[in-house]
Amino acid sequence: MNFKTLTIALALLAAPAAAQEVKIGVAAEPYPPFASPDASGNWVGWEVDFINAVCAAGEMQCVITPVAWEGIIPSLTGGQIDAIMASMSITEERMKTIDFSDKYYNTPAVIITAKGSGLTPDAAGMAGKIIGVQVSTIHEAYAQKHFPEAAEIKTYQTTDEGFQDLAAGRIDASQADSIAIDAFLASDVGKACCEAIGAVADDPSILGLGVGVGLRKGEDELKAKFNAAIAKVIADGTYDEISKPYFASSIYGG
Numbered sequence: 001m002n003f004k005t006l007t008i009a010l011a012l013l014a015a016p017a018a019a020q021e022v023k024i025g026v027a028a029e030p031y032p033p034f035a036s037p038d039a040s041g042n043w044v045g046w047e048v049d050f051i052n053a054v055c056a057a058g059e060m061q062c063v064i065t066p067v068a069w070e071g072i073i074p075s076l077t078g079g080q081i082d083a084i085m086a087s088m089s090i091t092e093e094r095m096k097t098i099d100f101s102d103k104y105y106n107t108p109a110v111i112i113t114a115k116g117s118g119l120t121p122d123a124a125g126m127a128g129k130i131i132g133v134q135v136s137t138i139h140e141a142y143a144q145k146h147f148p149e150a151a152e153i154k155t156y157q158t159t160d161e162g163f164q165d166l167a168a169g170r171i172d173a174s175q176a177d178s179i180a181i182d183a184f185l186a187s188d189v190g191k192a193c194c195e196a197i198g199a200v201a202d203d204p205s206i207l208g209l210g211v212g213v214g215l216r217k218g219e220d221e222l223k224a225k226f227n228a229a230i231a232k233v234i235a236d237g238t239y240d241e242i243s244k245p246y247f248a249s250s251i252y253g254g
Helices: 004-014 046-057 070-075 138-146 159-167 177-184 188-193 220-235 237-244
Strands: 020-027 060-067 099-105 109-114 128-132 154-155 173-177 194-199 211-215
Touching: 020 046, 020 070, 046 060, 046 154, 046 220, 046 237, 060 070, 070 211, 099 220, 109 138, 109 159, 109 177, 128 159, 138 154, 138 173, 154 159, 159 173, 159 177, 159 188, 159 194, 173 177, 177 188, 177 194, 188 194, 211 220, 220 237
Parallel strands: 020 060, 128 154, 128 173
Antiparallel strands: 099 211, 109 173, 109 194
16 A cells, blocks of 8 residues: 555545434424525524534434425335424324434413403313314314314314414414414414413323424434434523524423
8 A cells, every 4th residue: 555545545534424414304384483484495493493403413414304294204204204303292192103302392282262252271161162273283183182062173284374264263263382372473463363362281192292303213323313412402502592582481391
């Protein structure tokens, strides 16, 4: 081996390994302030910032891959994506099919109605009412179990579609994550029409244990990498810095 060849070989050995490429599935349907495409088609929002921070901390080369919400778990199990970071709650039902990282946020489920409705966020208050929820979510499952006397549980492809129907008077209430509701109530339409009437009673078997990274079962190495990266981002203050522009208080939860 000549000197030039030896030098190249040593340089290759010293070079850092290429970052692992990970396809991160996000819901193709906009879900502000967590993730939505801007006017240029770039994905922006708190969860996008968090994805970038976690991938940097874990030395992963992440590629954001939009997938229709209803097909996002099949896309993971089928290998089209490597992880789900789309505000997916860690639930017993989902854990039958996929695995999860440690949680990275946890916020309550809240019901919103027209101003002055006098309704309450419980079975008695929702009896005979039309309730809007996003399809294939914990909110749809919760409404079906806890509001059996509702006149109708109407499903939408996006949470915002339900909010718009509520503003137009076509439904009586909508259940969603508190952060999504806060964002709507801060809008001109939300300010004019609606109010949050409170959080629903907790049911961990449906509402889950917070939001985590969805992973294929058996991907223990990747799971460990995500858990370590999430812990690092929280410990070094990056999590709080990312959250400040979006939220008045921590969304990490108990």
